[in-house]
Amino acid sequence: MSLANLRRKRSTSRSIIPGFRLTLGISMFYLSIIVFIPLAIIFLKSFELTFEEFWAAVTNARVLASYRVSFVTALCAALINTFFGLIVAWVLVRYQFPGKKIIDALVDIPFALPTAVAGIALTAIYAKNGWIGSFLEPLGIKVAYAPLGIIVALTFIGIPFVVRTVQPVIEDLEKDMEEAAVMLGAYRLRTFFQIILPTLFPALLTGFTLAFARGIGEYGSVVFISGNMPLKTEISPLLIMTKLEQYDYAGATAIAAVMLTVSFILLFAINLLQWRMNRRMTSNS
Numbered sequence: 001m002s003l004a005n006l007r008r009k010r011s012t013s014r015s016i017i018p019g020f021r022l023t024l025g026i027s028m029f030y031l032s033i034i035v036f037i038p039l040a041i042i043f044l045k046s047f048e049l050t051f052e053e054f055w056a057a058v059t060n061a062r063v064l065a066s067y068r069v070s071f072v073t074a075l076c077a078a079l080i081n082t083f084f085g086l087i088v089a090w091v092l093v094r095y096q097f098p099g100k101k102i103i104d105a106l107v108d109i110p111f112a113l114p115t116a117v118a119g120i121a122l123t124a125i126y127a128k129n130g131w132i133g134s135f136l137e138p139l140g141i142k143v144a145y146a147p148l149g150i151i152v153a154l155t156f157i158g159i160p161f162v163v164r165t166v167q168p169v170i171e172d173l174e175k176d177m178e179e180a181a182v183m184l185g186a187y188r189l190r191t192f193f194q195i196i197l198p199t200l201f202p203a204l205l206t207g208f209t210l211a212f213a214r215g216i217g218e219y220g221s222v223v224f225i226s227g228n229m230p231l232k233t234e235i236s237p238l239l240i241m242t243k244l245e246q247y248d249y250a251g252a253t254a255i256a257a258v259m260l261t262v263s264f265i266l267l268f269a270i271n272l273l274q275w276r277m278n279r280r281m282t283s284n285s
Helices: 003-013 020-046 051-059 061-094 100-106 115-126 133-139 147-172 175-183 188-217 220-225 236-245 249-284
Strands: none
Touching: 020 249, 051 061, 051 249, 061 100, 061 147, 061 188, 061 236, 061 249, 115 133, 115 147, 115 220, 147 188, 147 220, 188 249, 220 236, 236 249
8 A cells, every 4th residue: 555545544534523632631521510520529418428327318218219209100101202202203204194394393392391381281181170180080090199190291201302312213214124024925013023123222222211311300390290299209309309498418419329329320221231232233234
């Protein structure tokens, strides 16, 4: 290889944005100011408590119940959004119908709508005398001021994460493989589960992770519809706010530290699973 070709190859392999050390330094500085230092302060503030005080603050019955409500409802809402978000994204990509652009824009409404407004609207709709709640109450289905209402609120604010994550993947999905599978005699379900779903699964997992993470820390839309009953519908973010209002900063940061640790472990496990699946798909291709 000539010297000119070697120089040309080196120049084309360089990044468009030059200065790796400079950009890395800016990135680490920005992340430190915005993310790392605030998270570190949470743990440092909780160290003001002794181990016995910390353990008592994070393991009493009311706090444990709030953990359970927060994580279980966020998980249920994320699973619901994963299923229906895939259907919504598929319809918006693969079909043409009147009002498609309007529906596509409405998907982003939970992003722009203040969470408190969403909580008030959902409470008005699903309350005992609401438009939908008045029909569900005679059937024995209580939504507002119950864990089911929390799931409804978290589903509302989490659906855009799944749709907007899966939608570009479906747009890039080639129809040739689907048509080839049909020509070879594969049924629709077999084509979906063996060809389409493996391709969409990493994006679905990402959307699930984003919706789950948003649900764990959601406060505004939940605080109105949940009823905030201790041991029943009280979420951990509300309990943290309660302790802050009581000037119990160490107790609030202790609960936040546990929430942060558990959330990090869950998200790390999900991202590790996604990385392994992407690596397996890359090796198979």
